[in-house]
Amino acid sequence: MIERKISRFGVFFLIFLLPLCALAQKGEKIQTVVIDAGHGGKDTGALGKLTNEKTLNLAVALKLGAYIEENLPDVKVIYTRKTDKFIELSERAAIANRNNADVFISIHCNSTETPNSASGAETFVMGESKNEKNLAVAKKENAAILLEDNTDAYNNFDPNSTEAYILFSLSQSLYQTQSLDLAGKVQQQFASKGRHDRGVQQAGFLVLWKTAMPSILVELGFINHAKEEQFLNSEKGQTQMALALYRAFEEYKREFEAENHTAQPEVEEKPAAPSGTYFTVQFASRDKKVADTGKAFNGVKEVDVYEYNGAFRYVSGKFTSKDAATKRQTEVRNLGYKDAFIVAFVNGERGTIKQAEEALKK
Numbered sequence: 001m002i003e004r005k006i007s008r009f010g011v012f013f014l015i016f017l018l019p020l021c022a023l024a025q026k027g028e029k030i031q032t033v034v035i036d037a038g039h040g041g042k043d044t045g046a047l048g049k050l051t052n053e054k055t056l057n058l059a060v061a062l063k064l065g066a067y068i069e070e071n072l073p074d075v076k077v078i079y080t081r082k083t084d085k086f087i088e089l090s091e092r093a094a095i096a097n098r099n100n101a102d103v104f105i106s107i108h109c110n111s112t113e114t115p116n117s118a119s120g121a122e123t124f125v126m127g128e129s130k131n132e133k134n135l136a137v138a139k140k141e142n143a144a145i146l147l148e149d150n151t152d153a154y155n156n157f158d159p160n161s162t163e164a165y166i167l168f169s170l171s172q173s174l175y176q177t178q179s180l181d182l183a184g185k186v187q188q189q190f191a192s193k194g195r196h197d198r199g200v201q202q203a204g205f206l207v208l209w210k211t212a213m214p215s216i217l218v219e220l221g222f223i224n225h226a227k228e229e230q231f232l233n234s235e236k237g238q239t240q241m242a243l244a245l246y247r248a249f250e251e252y253k254r255e256f257e258a259e260n261h262t263a264q265p266e267v268e269e270k271p272a273a274p275s276g277t278y279f280t281v282q283f284a285s286r287d288k289k290v291a292d293t294g295k296a297f298n299g300v301k302e303v304d305v306y307e308y309n310g311a312f313r314y315v316s317g318k319f320t321s322k323d324a325a326t327k328r329q330t331e332v333r334n335l336g337y338k339d340a341f342i343v344a345f346v347n348g349e350r351g352t353i354k355q356a357e358e359a360l361k362k
């Protein structure tokens with residue numbers, strides 16, 4: 001019995017893992033991103049009352065691409081589709097591989113069996129699904145191959161078989177750390193926009209399976225949740241989600257390139273603006289005030305505290321440029337606070353990064 005299992009694993013290893021092992025290392029810069037609007041054409045994806053998934057996915061994908069093209073001219077944006085067109089899952093990954101993309105972002109919307117029973121945004125990377133919910137999301141998204149004429153590319157994978165997923169999800173590792181990093185940034189951005197944060201998740205997605213680069217699949221929200229559909233169907237909602245994705249991508253690119261020692265201009269640390277408009281790095285949150293912040297926080301510099309939503313939030317430094325705050329964020333993360341993130345204050349009040357940037361420009 002064990003032998004049979006091993007040999008079955010061997011077969012799966014050859015089919016699923018080997019293609020990934022043979023792939024070349026990525027370069028030092030993020031130069032190409034593939035944006036994948038989920039579904040299209042005869043595959044509508046999940047259905048809402050006002051619209052369908054393929055339409056929302058495309059709207060956000062096009063906006064995201066436009067933001068990148070406008071603000072990061074050194075990045076080439078490639079779309080798997082720019083119109084309402086059916087494209088096989090395997091072809092979506094192939095587009096990314098053919099173009100030697102550095103990042104792959106697949107955009108989707110979630111749905112539940114019972115309308116209005118769940119809400120929020122979550123971001124997936126390829127991996128083992130830890131619970132039924134995640135498995136259900138993967139099954140639903142992978143079911144798109146049932147509409148494809150030729151499914152040879154998937155080695156007879158049955159998108160409805162739970163067993164198939166167990167071995168399939170082992171093909172996760174090569175770019176998983178980077179994918180998780182990007183996924184974390186996406187969720188952080190969504191949360192900062194007030195979206196219900198369902199976190200970073202893992203499951204086996206056929207569209208991510210063969211991509212040879214850091215890859216994520218974003219579920220923007222639940223299309224069969226009335227409020228969320230209304231939000232996602234609105235210009236404002238689509239802009240907000242696309243901007244959040246853009247910011248996460250931009251941050252990922254910046255950090256990736258800094259870590260790879262490509263020429264980055266030295267960041268000058270200017271003193272904090274007297275107006276109380278600045279960036280700082282939040283790294284801890286406590287119910288009770290910490291007495292000795294010097295000892296308590298592993299040597300994090302310039303610790304300050306403020307109260308927000310009923311808890312004491314600990315921050316480090318005050319900066320008038322986001323780049324300087326990013327530098328501090330890296331330092332703080334290296335001291336063990338892996339989730340440290342940048343927050344902005346505008347005239348002494350918590351604000352958005354954008355508001356602070358605009359206020360500091362004046």
Ligand SMILES: [Zn+2]
Nearest residue numbers: 038045108109
């Ligand atoms: Zn979908």
